[in-house]
Amino acid sequence: MEILRDTVIKIDLSAIAQNMRNICQLMGKDTAVAAVVKANAYGHGVLKLAPVLMNSGASLLAVATLEEALEIRSCYPYPVLVMGLTPDSCLHYVIEHDIIQTVDSLHQALLLEEIAARQHKTGTIHLKIDTGFHRIGFPSSENGLEEALSVCRLPHLQTDGIFSHLALLNDETNQLQFDRFQNAVQFLESEGCHFHYKHIADSIALVDYPQYRLNLVRAGALIYGLRGFHKGYVSVRQALTFETKICHISSLKKGEGVSYDYAWRAPEDTRVGTLPFGYADGYPRNLFQKGRVTIHGVSCPIVGVICMDQCMVDLTLVPEARIGDRVIIYGDGTENTLDIQAVSQLAQTNKNEIVSRLSERPRRIYYGL
Numbered sequence: 001m002e003i004l005r006d007t008v009i010k011i012d013l014s015a016i017a018q019n020m021r022n023i024c025q026l027m028g029k030d031t032a033v034a035a036v037v038k039a040n041a042y043g044h045g046v047l048k049l050a051p052v053l054m055n056s057g058a059s060l061l062a063v064a065t066l067e068e069a070l071e072i073r074s075c076y077p078y079p080v081l082v083m084g085l086t087p088d089s090c091l092h093y094v095i096e097h098d099i100i101q102t103v104d105s106l107h108q109a110l111l112l113e114e115i116a117a118r119q120h121k122t123g124t125i126h127l128k129i130d131t132g133f134h135r136i137g138f139p140s141s142e143n144g145l146e147e148a149l150s151v152c153r154l155p156h157l158q159t160d161g162i163f164s165h166l167a168l169l170n171d172e173t174n175q176l177q178f179d180r181f182q183n184a185v186q187f188l189e190s191e192g193c194h195f196h197y198k199h200i201a202d203s204i205a206l207v208d209y210p211q212y213r214l215n216l217v218r219a220g221a222l223i224y225g226l227r228g229f230h231k232g233y234v235s236v237r238q239a240l241t242f243e244t245k246i247c248h249i250s251s252l253k254k255g256e257g258v259s260y261d262y263a264w265r266a267p268e269d270t271r272v273g274t275l276p277f278g279y280a281d282g283y284p285r286n287l288f289q290k291g292r293v294t295i296h297g298v299s300c301p302i303v304g305v306i307c308m309d310q311c312m313v314d315l316t317l318v319p320e321a322r323i324g325d326r327v328i329i330y331g332d333g334t335e336n337t338l339d340i341q342a343v344s345q346l347a348q349t350n351k352n353e354i355v356s357r358l359s360e361r362p363r364r365i366y367y368g369l
């Protein structure tokens with residue numbers, strides 16, 4: 001479809017493919033990689049990325065919700081794991097569309113069992129164990145594990161995996177969680193359960209804690225080139241850039257205001273550019289007085305309150321700037337651009353929030369493959 005706007009998000013698919021291959025290479029042949037593509041592949045566009053990731057070494061795709069899984073299923077036959085819980089009333093879709101569902105209660109397992117039996121199918125599930133994060137999962141207590149064992153024994157459900165999630169506070173708490181997880185696995189295996197996949201490591205843990213890789217890791221941020229690791233290393237590069245063009249230029253006299261409340265006033269006569277993006281595109285409104293964009297290789301401050309669809313930039317440092325000139329909102333960090341890491345620090349959040357909150361409005365443009 002024709003693109004009718006200058007504000008766009010460009011995605012380098014060769015970076016995505018190379019990041020995925022580098023992660024798989026680091027993991028070696030005994031550890032598979034699940035590509036985490038929840039939240040529309042962290043804003044990058046799941047339908048375009050899914051085949052690239054699967055063709056670059058991913059063994060399965062992991063999402064947060066059933067709707068995200070069904071979106072993938074509407075286009076591809078790839079194995080898809082829903083890492084969150086699905087409402088009781090929707091569990092039949094899991095069976096109908098061969099989605100791998102996370103289960104953390106006997107109650108939901110029995111519902112899935114009944115639906116699968118009725119459809120003469122076998123449902124595929126992963127058990128989630130709560131080792132301390134206290135989000136979802138069977139408690140790692142004796143009672144919790146007994147309940148998990150009852151789930152393993154249901155005839156129309158194949159318990160293909162077991163997993164947990166680390167809080168990543170420090171080495172000590174990580175190890176405690178990992179030990180609880182290993183205990184749970186050992187108990188269930190000693191009772192005759194068999195798990196094809198055991199997994200606990202996310203992007204940070206899969207690099208920093210090789211001892212926690214088991215035979216599957218869940219790589220999210222890392223496949224988009226967003227680095228969070230501290231101890232280990234893997235070569236990845238950011239795939240996403242966010243760009244626009246100057247759409248208007250105003251000449252302000254000293255003391256004149258810009259945007260709501262005139263929260264910024266020109267300290268002297270100033271050329272101010274208008275940029276056609278705002279917080280409805282996912283740009284953080286709290287970057288007021290902090291945001292910068294790059295024009296002609298020069299970092300220029302955003303001035304005034306950021307509006308829903310537009311914002312203004314001080315052009316003092318780029319007197320040559322004209323309407324139609326290219327503006328880098330999120331770059332790769334070179335040539336005075338702010339990368340996702342730098343933007344997240346300015347906005348006092350994390351990298352995943354910056355990319356996953358990018359709205360659908362800016363069109364995604366793919367290149368590189």
Ligand SMILES: *Cc1c(COP(=O)(O)O)cnc(C)c1O
Pocket residue numbers: 036038083165201202203204218219220221222352
């Ligand atoms: C989102 C998510 C991941 C991926 O996290 P990253 O830090 O982006 O790698 C892994 N596991 C679970 C359960 C998640 O919800």
